Amino acid sequence: MTANVIGKAIRRKEDPALIQGKGLYTDDMKMAGMLHAAFVRSPFGKARILGIDASRATELEGVHAVYTAEDVRQLGPLLAQVAIGALRPLLADGTVNHVGEAVAMVVATDRYVAQDAVDAVDVDYEPLEAVVDLEDAASDRTIANDTNASNVIHVWEVGDADAVAAARATDGAVEVSVKMINQRLIPTAIEPRSALADYNGGYGNMTLYSSSQIPHAVAGALGKTFGLSSNNVRVIAPEVGGGFGAKLNYYSEEALVTFASRELGSPVKWTETRREASVATIHGRGWVGTATIVGTGEGKILAYELDALSDMGAYTQNFTVAIPLLGQYVAPGQYDIPIHWKVQCVATNAPTTDAYRGAGRPEAIFYLERAIDAFAREIGMDPADVRKRNFFEEFPATTAAGMLMDSGDYGANLDKLLELADYQGLRRKQEEARAEGRTIGIGLSTYVEVCGFGPSALAEGGFSWASYGLPAAFNGSGLVRVNPDGTATVMIGTGPSGQGHETTWAQIVSEALGIAVEDIQVRHGDTRDSPMGIGTFGSRSLAVDGSATSQAAEKVREKAARVAAHMMEASPDDIEFADGGAHVTGSPDKTVTWAEIAEVAYQPHRLPDGMEGGMEANAVFSPANATWPFGSHLAVVDVDTTTGDVTLLEYFAMDDCGNVINPMIVDGQVHGGLAQGISQALFEHAIFDEDGNLLTGSLLDYPIPTAGDLPSFTLDRTTTPTDVNPMGVKGIGEAGTIGSAQTVLNAVIDAVAHLGVTHIDMPLRPKRVWQAIHGNGA
């Protein structure tokens, strides 16, 4: 009855342009008279600006303007959706509070001249004491940003401290505490950010091309910053070369090129350099904390406690302070256990942190799952058995963090993983390897993820773009139009950066209408055309905007059935869609094509009396709840105890994202997520010296993995659909990352625990592992 394309590995509609170099990213855009912007940035973690002398720069041929704080102060600070803590001035105003903070903007005829001019701007700084260490900052010995009275700008706390105390007082209770760092990371999309503003004073229209995950939100924010109505602001996110949360912000550079274009009457483009990307784009993670499990010797967990600090950086941007809240939502993981969970948000003299793939959830699951492993080791129980002992088994389940999880099947998922990996076989091989002098480790982790944001009422709690000037809840929308030639156009408000929406959404509409995938075009990322949509982040697009599109397609199908019934003199109830048209049930030879249906639909005089012409529908979808994907992962590592080198031998992932539209795209999302979590475990760390200088500011010293650093992955799935949306889908973008860092770390500890090692902080570089095995002084 339908196209039967759901669940199929349809090859991507996105690919033909991208593999031929024809995909257009923001930096590929050119306009007549276009100027180039570049930024003078702070070389100090904290300093007073005593003066800025731009005279040498403005004298250079080709330089059009140099702007400083006094030129843009009236535009206000950069908008933040959760505005707790100091907001970022568009250009540093009197002080700088982290290395890389923008101090002045140069606009010139080309990017080379702009860079020359940046070098010619003289800024006189008086360096001040900076603070970057989290515990030092939390003590308030040094205030990072003088706008804040204390570096601790917010505290998230949930659960029941009394329950933890009662657990501790239980006879025979075993308590295990581990202090752990979940290090600061640099998201590192391969496409640096880029923004091109074009203000047309004649029309009064502002157009901004930007490599953004949230074009509608940026349009709202530009409107608010510049006092323009929705009709006068158009934001276009063309091809976006990876986001991972780092392009889920309204950034000062977007406002500043817009300002410059309005001032100069010319299009102005800025494209980030990689070194800029490492200090001007948001970072992620950056927690230090102690996780404690109290339980019985038989593996029952009586309580879990986390006491942690989370690094906010110098300024609050979009969701900065709310990131740990997302962690709080999943604090008890898959477990029916009492918790007391507290995270303090701490300002430091470092770039702002915000959403990076997983956003709070990888950190929360990391602490929990590392602590459970340490507890299992302490009581001498298999870590898989300890986990199974404490799973939620009945759904819906209300967790100790106060969240309602609609569905799950944790035991079956973990069992399937253990079977896939041949867990018992691996344990035997581990023993055999040890007898041969090889040090193999096996690590496990489970996870839950909260995503699919979100229910409309969450807007009251900050899940909206209201502070960006766009009072729209995190609903999804989709518009489906059948064109007069029988092809279909789908318009959505998501902001994909590689997730394959054009293909997946075409499958959804093809399934409903029977129009071939190749005859469906999916458009996104242009706020002039797209229905209101809030962007792509938090593994939400399919569950929310996909659901809306599915509903819109159903509306079109209902109308088309009435048109086809009229054309074939049948009842609408007897109309079925397949193979590019409609037929009457039981009479497959009695058909009309979509082109024939559309031809009638666009000529209302040929429609039944009272039926409106055209063939399109829009739908807005607000889910009843967030979704709760889950899964379990297993890693096998080889640790060279002589060098400390860790080799990841095998990685197994058993994820459950509910129903799957395109398994190829879902697998791809898992692979990429795994790589980023594994890389946190083994490679990546944004390191600052005590003055706030970033020591890992290029790809030479911030090592994201190469193909040679990773193995092929072994994936499988369980399928537990949710009923909070019509397609039963839950989200997969972040699962791989949330499940993986602690899986690898648990494997490494499993390998070297017999040598007396109880914990090693990430990343597990050879020197660290070697020192843990041999002792720092060895």
Place this chain on the structure above:
Amino acid sequence: MQVSLTVNGRTQTAEIESRTLLVHYLREHLNLTGTHVGCETSYCGACTVLVDGKAIKSCTMLAVQTEGAAITTIEGLANGELHPVQQGFVERHGLQCGFCTPGMIMSAVALLDENDSPSEDEIRHGIEGNLCRCTGYHNIVKSIEYAAATMRGDDPPASDWEDES
């Protein structure tokens, strides 16, 4: 300075600043924007092009250094039909955001030019000069294996998915 070279089979002569990087010459003078800039330190490989058949990172080469050379960019790879490496990336989902893809494809073309039957390990080490943040490389490896097989005239290895019928 004047520079003359061949780009995708067409002779190009231009008067450029001597400091113009090859990647900016290609992108901004010739409008060949398929070659990307991801790091400007020769590390990410998004700017990889073929210079006289060798994979070269065009972000750290001056355009004037390529005087007289023959350059192939991603736009010049398909010759009426897709190059097998391009086809492999489609068939095995070797790309997501697509930003690293042109450089990755050019490196894979150079790799297969030297070794028509690379092992998984040889593929992984052969593309170490190209970074991808989306795919975890799993499907890039599969894409190159697909291309190697089809270029040899063999059947490509089965995909990880039950293909659409």
